[in-house]
Amino acid sequence: MLLGLSMALIGGVFLSLQNIFNSKVNEHTGSWAATTLILGMGFLASLTIGFMVEGERIFIFENMKTWYWFSGIIGVGVVTCLIQSIKLLGPTFAISIVLTSQLLFALLWDSLGWLGLKQVPFTFQQLLGVLIIIGGVIVFKFGGRRVIVEGTQPEAIK
Numbered sequence: 001m002l003l004g005l006s007m008a009l010i011g012g013v014f015l016s017l018q019n020i021f022n023s024k025v026n027e028h029t030g031s032w033a034a035t036t037l038i039l040g041m042g043f044l045a046s047l048t049i050g051f052m053v054e055g056e057r058i059f060i061f062e063n064m065k066t067w068y069w070f071s072g073i074i075g076v077g078v079v080t081c082l083i084q085s086i087k088l089l090g091p092t093f094a095i096s097i098v099l100t101s102q103l104l105f106a107l108l109w110d111s112l113g114w115l116g117l118k119q120v121p122f123t124f125q126q127l128l129g130v131l132i133i134i135g136g137v138i139v140f141k142f143g144g145r146r147v148i149v150e151g152t153q154p155e156a157i158k
Contacts (some may be wrong), residue, residue, distance in 0.1 A: 019095060023086040035079045039072075044132060065116075096137045104130050 018038075026034040050058040085094035107126055113119030 016091075016095060018048065019082055019091060020085055022083050024085065027082045031080060031083055033085055038079055039075060093137075093141055096140060100130070100133050100137055103133065117126055 022038055109115055109123035110120040
C-alpha cells in the first residue's frame with residue numbers, strides 16, 4: 001500500500017509539472033501543435049523505455065479488446081482540454097476541477113462496474129467525500145473575495 005501511495009503522489013507531481021509544461025508549449029505553438037508535440041514526445045519516450053524494460057514483449061497484446069486501443073484518442077482529448085482549461089482558468093483552478101471530475105467519474109464507473117471494472121459498492125461516505133472536495137474547490141476559488149459594503153472603504157480584492 002505504501003508503494004501505491006508513493007506512486008500516486010509522484011504521479012500527482014508529474015501531472016502538475018506536465019500541465020505547466022503543456023501550457024507553456026501551447027503559448028508558443030497553438031493547441032493542436034502542442035497536443036501533437038506532447039503526445040509525440042510521450043510516444044517516443046514510452047517506446048524507448050518500453051524496449052529497454054520489456055524488449056520485444058512490448059508488442060504482445062494477448063486477449064485485449066479492440067476498443068481499448070482507442071485510449072490514445074482519449075489522450076488527445078485529455079491534453080487538448082487540459083491545455084485550454086489552464087489557459088482559460090489558470091493552472092490551480094483548472095487542475096482542481098479536472099481532479100474533482102476525475103474522482104467523481106471514477107466513483108461512478110466503479111460503482112456501476114462499467115468499462116470492465118469490478119463493481120465496488122457505492123456508499124454515502126464516498127459521495128460525501130466527493131461533495132467535500134467540490135466544496136473545497138469552491139472555497140479555494142471564491143473564498144478569498146471580500147464583500148464591499150456600501151459607504152465603507154473598499155479593500156483590495158484578492
